[in-house]
Amino acid sequence: MPASEQITPYEDDKVSKKGQVTSMFDKIAPYYDQLNRFLSLGIDVLWRKKTIKLLKSYQPETILDIATGTGDLAIEAALSIHPKQIIGLDISANMLQIGEEKVAKKGLQNVISMEVGDSENLRFDTDSFDAVTAAFGVRNFENLEKGLGEMYRVLKPGGTLVVLEFSKPRVFPLKQFFNLYFKNILPLIGKLRSKDQRAYQYLYESVQAFPDYEKFTAILDKIGFTQTNYKTLSAGICCIYLAKK
Numbered sequence: 415m416p417a418s419e420q421i422t423p424y425e426d427d428k429v430s431k432k433g434q435v436t437s438m439f440d441k442i443a444p445y446y447d448q449l450n451r452f453l454s455l456g457i458d459v460l461w462r463k464k465t466i467k468l469l470k471s472y473q474p475e476t477i478l479d480i481a482t483g484t485g486d487l488a489i490e491a492a493l494s495i496h497p498k499q500i501i502g503l504d505i506s507a508n509m510l511q512i513g514e515e516k517v518a519k520k521g522l523q524n525v526i527s528m529e530v531g532d533s534e535n536l537r538f539d540t541d542s543f544d545a546v547t548a549a550f551g552v553r554n555f556e557n558l559e560k561g562l563g564e565m566y567r568v569l570k571p572g573g574t575l576v577v578l579e580f581s582k583p584r585v586f587p588l589k590q591f592f593n594l595y596f597k598n599i600l601p602l603i604g605k606l607r608s609k610d611q612r613a614y615q616y617l618y619e620s621v622q623a624f625p626d627y628e629k630f631t632a633i634l635d636k637i638g639f640t641q642t643n644y645k646t647l648s649a650g651i652c653c654i655y656l657a658k659k
């Protein structure tokens with residue numbers, strides 16, 4: 415199986431994975447939230463709530479939400495944890511534009527600011543944030559270890575990393591059902607609604623290639639994170655990975 419870094423949205427050798435991922439999210443941004451809710455039957459909202467609930471016990475005051483997209487995790491963190499500051503960073507300007515509108519509608523501009531940036535080259539100083547979060551983002555990195563290394567660098571010593579990401583269910587019959595749904599049904603609905611031929615096919619392929627469960631915590635260990643562990647959600651459709659610096 416190819417490494418997740420080798421899985422790209424489009425078959426275009428001339429454009430890097432990062433460039434392709436940016437174009438894809440810029441294109442599907444207007445449909446992204448609606449498709450998330452529809453394709454997951456609304457469960458994605460509960461996954462993010464659970465992720466923030468786990469982070470809440472650490473009471474972070476400054477949070478960097480990597481690959482914030484349309485801002486759902488950042489908004490949930492603001493409403494539930496009440497930190498002083500959240501920065502939501504994403505490589506897709508179109509995703510952020512929708513995120514900023516949502517933040518304004520909820521009156522959270524004083525807490526959440528959003529900016530375009532690449533997680534693999536963060537502009538922030540070392541030891542800057544109490545917590546770094548990422549929901550469904552790290553799977554899209556061009557260089558996974560570089561991105562995670564940057565997340566480690568900007569965390570304060572003792573700070574908390576929380577990553578929510580798809581994983582491959584291991585138990586019968588969910589494993590078989592998930593495969594059928596993710597491989598055949600979801601890309602078809604995604605294609606019709608988002609008008610992008612490949613986006614939801616890429617979702618399936620990137621989840622297949624992603625190093626999940628112990629493979630992911632082993633990468634976190636290698637980077638230097640401590641107390642790495644994970645919690646499965648919905649019988650392994652997703653995992654929340656937790657680690658400390």
Ligand SMILES: C[S@@+](CC[C@H](N)C(=O)[O-])C[C@H]1O[C@@H](n2cnc3c(N)ncnc32)[C@H](O)[C@@H]1O
Nearest residue numbers: 439481482483504505506509532533549550554
């Ligand atoms: C599946 S969306 C997740 C958005 C949001 N976190 C959520 O929970 O809905 C993945 C996001 O990762 C962003 N992304 C991918 N690679 C990135 C990178 N290198 N730096 C910053 N953002 C990136 C994409 O632009 C996209 O908005």
